[in-house]
Amino acid sequence: MHSPSEETVIDYLHTLPDYKGDRNPAVNANVVDSQLARHEADLQSYIKRSKNPNTQAQPLFDKLEELKAGFHNLPEYVELMPDAQKKVDLFIDTAVKRLQERAKKGNITAKDILEVRRALDKEIFRKKPSAGLENPDLTGAKEVAGKYVRDELNQAFLKLMPDDEAYRLINGMSMLFRAKNLLDVKAGRSVNQ
DSSP states (O other), X not given: OOOHHHHHHHHHHTXXXXXXXXXXXXXXXXXXXXXXXXXXXXXXXXXXXTTOOEEESHHHHHHHHHHHHHHTTSHHXXXXXXXXXXXXXXXXXXXXXXXXXXXXXXXXXXXXXXXXXXXXXXXXSSOOOSTTOSOHHHHHHHHHHHHHHHHHHHHHHHHHSOSHHHHHHHHHHHHHHHHHHHHHHHHHHHHHO
């Protein structure tokens, strides 16, 4: 039985013309990777056509700091060992720092937000470590923290680009990252079997 969130991802994948639902999860993961690259290129092109609008950066920084405080109350954080909690905090602080580095005269552009989010995606959603090289609790907490930060960055991006095309691309990327995570886990299981 698939969970409701898995069902949503599976339904989305079946809307992609290239996705054939191969029995081999690694083949499916390659399709998802190529679709992610296509979405990234489409977003870059879309930003260029939209003249890369900007907004005040401080409200976004404040929101991420609030988010960090709220995250400290979640079970995924509270149940971590103190050193793992520090690593998760560092991860959220890194997102804020990267945004601050890109902010010019107190403003941040749509492209800046997208670039920071892309760097975080690579950090969190890279291939899963094999043979248990990373603490699974820490990996889970980083993914939850990453999801919260990504959601905030996506909302900030959509405020600057409030139309159907931006939403379709951002939502599609979110679905594809969730699919990638599921497929990487399944591919790892099939290799281990």
